[in-house]
Amino acid sequence: MEDADQGAQRPESLAEVGEDAVTTVGQSAPxxxxxxxxxxxxxxxxxxxEILTLSQVLAAKEKQVAEMKRKLGITSLNELKQNLTKGWQEVTTSAAYKKTxxxxxxxxxKATAAFSSVGSAISRKLEDVRLQSNSFGNTPTFKSFEExxxxxxxxxxxNEDKSNSVSG
Incomplete structure (x- = not known):
C-alpha cells in the first residue's frame, strides 16, 4: 500500500472546510x-x-422540550420577554453602557449650564436695551422730536375732522 501512496498524486492545497462542493469536484481528485x-x-x-440518527434524536428532544413548555404554560411570548429582559440587564450592566x-x-x-448662561446674558442685554431706551426718551432731543x-x-x-364735517 505504501507503493500506492507514493505513486498517488495529492493536491497541494486541500479544500477549506465549508468550501463549495462544486469547486472541490472541479479539482483533480487524488x-x-x-x-x-x-x-x-x-x-x-x-x-x-450518524448524522441521520443525530437529526432524529434532536427532533425528538425538541418535541420533548415543546411538550414540557406547554405543560408549564411557557409560551413563545413569555420566552421572548425573558430573553429581552435578560439581554437588557446585560446591556445596562456592561462597562460600555455605564461609560456612555x-x-x-x-x-x-454642561448643556443645561450653557443654556442657562446664555439665557442670563440675553436677559441682561434686554434689560440694558430697555434702560437705554428709557434714558433716550428723557433726552432734550427726544423730547423735542416727540413734541x-x-x-x-x-x-x-x-384736518380730518374738517374734511368729515364738510362731506357729512
Missing part, C-alpha cells in the same frame, strides 16, 4: 486505490447514518 475508495465509501455511509450613560449625563449637565410728532398728529386730526 488517485486512490480501489481499497481506499471502498474504505472511504464505508466511512461516508457511517457518517451519514455617564458621558451623556455630563454632557446634558413735533404730537403737533403733527394734532394738526392731522384737525
Amino acid at each position: 488517485a486512490l486505490t480501489e481499497q481506499e475508495k471502498e474504505e472511504l465509501r464505508e466511512e461516508l455511509a457511517k457518517v451519514e447514518d 450613560s455617564e458621558t451623556l449625563s455630563q454632557a446634558g449637565q 413735533k410728532v404730537d403737533t403733527l398728529k394734532v394738526k392731522d386730526e384737525n
Whole structure:
C-alpha cells in the first residue's frame, strides 16, 4: 500500500472546510486505490447514518422540550420577554453602557449650564436695551422730536375732522 501512496498524486492545497462542493469536484481528485475508495465509501455511509440518527434524536428532544413548555404554560411570548429582559440587564450592566450613560449625563449637565448662561446674558442685554431706551426718551432731543410728532398728529386730526364735517 505504501507503493500506492507514493505513486498517488495529492493536491497541494486541500479544500477549506465549508468550501463549495462544486469547486472541490472541479479539482483533480487524488488517485486512490480501489481499497481506499471502498474504505472511504464505508466511512461516508457511517457518517451519514450518524448524522441521520443525530437529526432524529434532536427532533425528538425538541418535541420533548415543546411538550414540557406547554405543560408549564411557557409560551413563545413569555420566552421572548425573558430573553429581552435578560439581554437588557446585560446591556445596562456592561462597562460600555455605564461609560456612555455617564458621558451623556455630563454632557446634558454642561448643556443645561450653557443654556442657562446664555439665557442670563440675553436677559441682561434686554434689560440694558430697555434702560437705554428709557434714558433716550428723557433726552432734550427726544423730547423735542416727540413734541413735533404730537403737533403733527394734532394738526392731522384737525384736518380730518374738517374734511368729515364738510362731506357729512
